[in-house]
Amino acid sequence: MPEKFDAIVVGAGPAGIACAYELAKAGVNVLLIERGEYPGSKNVMGGVLYRKMMEEIIPDFHKEAPLERPIVEQRFMMMDKASAVTFSYKGMEWAEEPFNNFTVLRAKFDQWFAAKAVEKGALLVNETVVLECIVENGKVVGVRTDRPDGELRADVVVLADGVNSLLAKSLGFHKEFRPDEVALATMEILKLDKKIIEDRFSLEEGQGCTIELFGDATKGILGTGFLYTNKDTLSIGVGTLLSGLIKHKIKPYELMEYVKTHPMIRPYIQGAEPQEYLAHLIPEGGYNSIPKVVAAGVLVVGDAAQLVNAIHREGSNMAMTSGRLAAETIVAAREREDFSEASLDEYRKKLMGSFVGQDMKKYKDSTHHFDKFPQYFEQYIPMMNKAASQMLTVDGSSKWEKQKKIWQDIGPAKQKFKIARDLFRAWKVMK
Ligand code: FAD
Structure with a gap:
């Protein structure tokens, strides 16, 4: 029996x-x-x-x-080829018991x-x-x-x-x-001295930080990269929909090498020794x-x-x-x-x-929306970087002139209308 x-x-x-x-x-x-x-x-x-x-x-x-490490800061990098607009939230309430999340x-x-x-x-x-x-x-x-x-x-x-x-x-x-329902992610665990990690990521002893990478981290393909701090290692990875890899004829390890050598990422991982290389699928078809x-x-x-x-x-x-x-x-x-x-x-x-079903429902069309309209990652993130560079470069032209230049660079009225429509659509699928 x-x-x-x-x-x-x-x-x-x-x-x-x-x-x-x-x-x-x-x-x-x-x-x-x-x-x-x-x-x-x-x-x-x-x-x-x-x-x-x-x-x-x-x-x-x-x-x-x-x-x-308990995570005290979450950063979001909107990356172009040699620049990044970064948003971050750091909260000391996350550094104390009961903490928030952990790596x-x-x-x-x-x-x-x-x-x-x-x-x-x-x-x-x-x-x-x-x-x-x-x-x-x-x-x-x-x-x-x-x-x-x-x-x-x-x-x-x-x-x-x-x-x-x-x-x-x-x-x-x-x-x-289907290839547009699953992402393929590769990641590496890199060994790095604990103190160097804390100095590089501006952390106090024992604290952790996560960085999510968008845009050029995946060469504009729908997906994300990440760089997380562990005790004496870093976890770095990149994942995109399988359909994106197929369409762009890119191999996952090529994307991984690209992220690791990107000028916005390279300084964080300099001198870190590869310890483990992993790859896995992620279900991303949503609700x-x-x-x-x-x-x-x-x-x-x-x-x-x-x-x-x-x-x-x-x-x-x-x-x-x-x-x-x-x-x-x-x-x-x-x-x-x-x-x-x-x-x-x-x-x-x-x-x-529960929150599981509710959140799955909330974002039910988001992956397919961003997959269908690649301009968010391919065009708008570089545009955001260009505008930031314009506005923050002090070159003798007035801020009004700079604003005008940014506005002109976006393109003709038709293009501006298209962006406004895309932003509205993005808000609709995420609301
Ligand atoms: P799994 O963790 O995949 O476990 C399934 C288990 O089943 C495995 O141990 C496998 O060996 C076993 N198994 C499979 N088939 C059989 C069989 N036939 N017989 C016996 N055993 C079997 N989620 C987060 O919350 N935070 C993150 O930061 C995060 N980052 C991620 C980064 C990457 C690169 C990837 C790939 C995923 C990430 N995720 C993250 C998603 C998260 O890993 C998964 O959602 C989570 O692991 C799902 O747990 P699970 O138990 O359902 O499946």
Whole structure:
């Protein structure tokens, strides 16, 4: 007889671990299966972990979790080829308990988080690939793994197997994602002395900073780059929609090299030694790409459900919240002894009513809008840089003359009208 559990969670990323943790805490006999050597070994993230959603699972986690730095400043660089207009917010309220967000290295963080789920009673099995869900009479009743005698049964299976979930696809929940629904990101972890990091980023001891890069960081292709401070490393990365890479015939590593040698970025990473090179897909199709997330005996959480807010680079928090809500639903379904689709649909309702569903809805057309109208990244960011250079260069011409020149440089009335229309459209898709 195959082994039977109350619940099986596939994938030990933030979504799966959060779900397994909450289930084990509620006394549910849960098995967490991870294909990697250990949780975090296969996972990639720029590195911003959001306190609030993690605290909803483990209050005061920051006192013991392997965190890198509390983020006290977030900068946004609108880059042209040799310039950047930078916005920033730095707040000392973020430097004190309970802090705001933290940078993390997933290989360390996921291992710690999974160990907490095990402490609560979850059974973690690494180096095991779930090949398919077992479906009987229209209900998921377990999984088949690559282990000998690898059939396992459960009342409910949670798919937390990340972006491009092959398991959800094989259940018919979604088709192969299109190249304009997923981004490909590459990142590097670079070793740099702690004190040098603090000096270069104007930080006090132990504090952290994030820089998001727009425009020329991706050679104008829709996407973003990032540079984050860890304890004694920097995380640098760049990601664009797959469709953008295909259209512009650019290889991801070429973009990475381009960012690293960009004059606005080079000084930050000078002398830093490459430690790790990683690449991963990010689900960026938004609200309209969310697949079916519930069926009889099965729930889909995190990246597997396409829950990423690309505009605010939030993914891990949505993953954790979806995992937690799935666990809550399973606990209630157990009490009812009902794992039918109608019973588990409670999860979808909770998810859509939470900040996850609401934010996905808010930005539902944004990726496609910016993909369809490339002028925002290709033309308007360089234009913004040119205007800043004009206005801030003291060359003897009056500020009125400068304003006039900037206005003329924008182009004829038709072009000005087009920009005004684009700005209005951008406001509409983001409002
Ligand atoms: P994952 O973390 O991908 O975990 C899925 C797990 O399932 C993996 O461990 C995998 O090995 C396992 N698995 C898959 N298939 C199987 C199988 N068949 N059998 C067994 N195990 C399986 N989000 C943020 O919040 N902040 C950021 O700064 C940020 N930056 C990012 C930067 C980059 C470059 C990338 C790629 C993503 C970034 N994200 C960020 C997004 C974030 O990483 C994801 O949203 C988050 O990891 C999703 O968690 P998850 O648990 O759903 O999936």
